[in-house]
Amino acid sequence: MADYAKKLDLNNLDSELKLTRTERDQPDELGLVVNAINKMRLSISNDLNKRNHLYQELSVYRNQLERLVSDRTIDLEYKTQQLEIKSAELVEQNKELDAYAHTVAHDLKQPVSTLIAASSLLGKAQLSPEKQQQLADTIQRSANKMRAIIDSLLLLANIHKSENVALTCVDTQHTAMEACARLQSFADQQGATIQLGEHWPKVLGHEQWIEEIWMNFLSNALKYGGATPKVELGTETLVNGMIKCWVKDSGPGLNAEQQHEIFDKFVRFDTQSADGHGLGLSIVKRIALRLGGEVGYESAPGGGSIFWFSLKSAD
Numbered sequence: 262m263a264d265y266a267k268k269l270d271l272n273n274l275d276s277e278l279k280l281t282r283t284e285r286d287q288p289d290e291l292g293l294v295v296n297a298i299n300k301m302r303l304s305i306s307n308d309l310n311k312r313n314h315l316y317q318e319l320s321v322y323r324n325q326l327e328r329l330v331s332d333r334t335i336d337l338e339y340k341t342q343q344l345e346i347k348s349a350e351l352v353e354q355n356k357e358l359d360a361y362a363h364t365v366a367h368d369l370k371q372p373v374s375t376l377i378a379a380s381s382l383l384g385k386a387q388l389s390p391e392k393q394q395q396l397a398d399t400i401q402r403s404a405n406k407m408r409a410i411i412d413s414l415l416l417l418a419n420i421h422k423s424e425n426v427a428l429t430c431v432d433t434q435h436t437a438m439e440a441c442a443r444l445q446s447f448a449d450q451q452g453a454t455i456q457l458g459e460h461w462p463k464v465l466g467h468e469q470w471i472e473e474i475w476m477n478f479l480s481n482a483l484k485y486g487g488a489t490p491k492v493e494l495g496t497e498t499l500v501n502g503m504i505k506c507w508v509k510d511s512g513p514g515l516n517a518e519q520q521h522e523i524f525d526k527f528v529r530f531d532t533q534s535a536d537g538h539g540l541g542l543s544i545v546k547r548i549a550l551r552l553g554g555e556v557g558y559e560s561a562p563g564g565g566s567i568f569w570f571s572l573k574s575a576d
Contacts, residue, residue, distance in 0.1 A: 434461035458495030
């Protein structure tokens with residue numbers, strides 16, 4: 262029994278104490294001690310088993326808690342990132358709205374003032390038929406400019422409002438020719454020549470929006486393309502599979518500072534132009550991005566400008 266007690270520890274609680282002796286019918290004091298030691302051994306073993314089981318459960322719960330905390334942390338970090346993105350977008354939109362409101366107010370002020378002055382002269386003065394016709398033409402030009410600005414505002418609002426844009430197969434040649442037809446009278450006034458390329462693939466996009474991009478680029482080319490603008494429209498397939506659509510003019514081109522900000526702000530670089538307003542190229546950028554493409558500017562070899570936008574091929 263003394264040897265057993267010396268060897269007994271937590272690692273061999275399964276070893277039972279047994280006495281080697283002649284069996285008796287009635288237990289004696291030694292038998293009672295042996296039974297007590299074995300019961301104590303079993304009790305300690307059971308307690309250890311329960312403790313180990315509790316440790317295992319605690320380990321499982323700890324792991325679950327760590328996973329839960331990790332998942333919640335990841336979720337919180339994701340939501341925080343989304344909030345930061347939204348916050349940055351709101352800051353950018355606020356800046357944009359400030360420039361937007363300033364541009365709209367500035368550009369609408371001139372035609373409204375012209376309308377007021379012309380209508381006042383028509384109502385109060387005795388004018389010759391020729392002068393009356395000049396004032397009527399002035400009123401019509403101012404009204405057309407106001408309508409163009411309002412159309413741009415409505416288009417920009419529609420772009421912001423349209424969350425999911427359904428992309429369809431669009432014929433780039435058809436949209437380019439529609440834009441040319443809409444601006445034909447203005448091209449005739451400018452003495453411009455417009456040439457279309459031969460390669461016209463189909464793209465994925467929104468036909469009305471793509472036509473508006475052509476309209477903006479072509480309108481700028483006619484306005485700022487020199488005394489007798491020479492304008493070319495075309496497309497090419499890029500190595501990444503995107504279709505690059507471009508408008509080339511024969512104007513003086515843009516300097517580095519103008520190139521840097523032309524698509525990002527509501528600006529008009531030729532402030533003497535009565536027909537232009539600063540909404541067009543900013544709208545073009547938003548349309549192209551919403552359709553999964555890009556916009557850009559390049560200086561044309563030999564002088565002039567190339568404005569381009571890219572869209573996914575429909576082939």
